[in-house]
Every structure is written in structure tokens, then in C-alpha cells.
Amino acid sequence: MKKIYVLVAVLCCIYTSEAQSYEYQVITSVESIIPSGTGRSRLISTDENRNYKDFTSVRTDGKTVKDKRNKSDRGDIRVKNFEETKLLNFYNIAGIRFQNIAANDAVIASKINTMTEEGWELAFVTSAVESDAGKNDGRGIFITRYIFKKLRE
Numbered sequence: 001m002k003k004i005y006v007l008v009a010v011l012c013c014i015y016t017s018e019a020q021s022y023e024y025q026v027i028t029s030v031e032s033i034i035p036s037g038t039g040r041s042r043l044i045s046t047d048e049n050r051n052y053k054d055f056t057s058v059r060t061d062g063k064t065v066k067d068k069r070n071k072s073d074r075g076d077i078r079v080k081n082f083e084e085t086k087l088l089n090f091y092n093i094a095g096i097r098f099q100n101i102a103a104n105d106a107v108i109a110s111k112i113n114t115m116t117e118e119g120w121e122l123a124f125v126t127s128a129v130e131s132d133a134g135k136n137d138g139r140g141i142f143i144t145r146y147i148f149k150k151l152r153e
Helices: 002-019 098-117
Strands: 022-032 041-045 083-087 121-130 141-151
Touching (some): 022 083, 041 098, 083 098, 098 121
Antiparallel strands (some): 022 041, 121 141
């Protein structure tokens, strides 16, 4: 009899976990790594949604399928309502500024804590750098995407 209860409990757990549907939210930090501190650094988030299918075309053998041609306008992709939080640049005139990095960490941690208090779970973090490419470049950013998820209600 105990085995039947355990089996039913396991089957209920499997059914429940497969029935779960998540929604995702992406928060992006863009931190300037331009020497002299002339860049801009921000934490960006939005609640506006876009359906990627509206901006996607179908190709077969490298050619666009006629009835699946993407006729969307780039302006339709743009999000006009978003949250922009100021961050400090990694550099100032004297060079790398560790206090700025610590300050950015505190602001980003605050955003992560707020998201988790609102029921979001940090699922993935990914980052990339486009750094100074040499003597005449002088430009670069450090970008991090924080991907949160929560159960769809």
C-alpha cells in the first residue's frame, strides 16, 4: 500500500513539474570601459513585450520564402518605455576606478534583490566585452545580461 502512495506522489510531482510554464525577464547592464571616463553606463530593463515572430523571416537554401518574407519596420522593434538606471564608468581620468565598480555592484545587487522579492528567480547570467582594440580605438563596453524567470500566473 505504501508503494502505491509513493508512486502516486511521484507521478503527481512529474505531472506538476511538466505543467509549469515560465515567463522571463532580461535586465542588461552596460558599463563603459572607455579611458578618461567619458562613456555612459546604465542598467536597462523593460516590461514591454515583443513577439520575435513579428520580426522573423523564413529562409530555405539561403533565399527568403516569398510568403514568409519579413516586412516589418525596424521602428516596430523599438521599446519606448523602459527603466534606465545610471551606473558609474569603470574608468575616470586617473584610470580604473575600483570604487565605481563596487558602487555598480551595489546598484545591480539592489536590482537583483528587488526582482527576487517580486517573485523572479535569477536563472542565467551571461556577459561579454568589446574592449579597446588598440592605440586609435579608445572605446569599449562590458555588457551583462541577467535573465530572470518566474512561474506564469
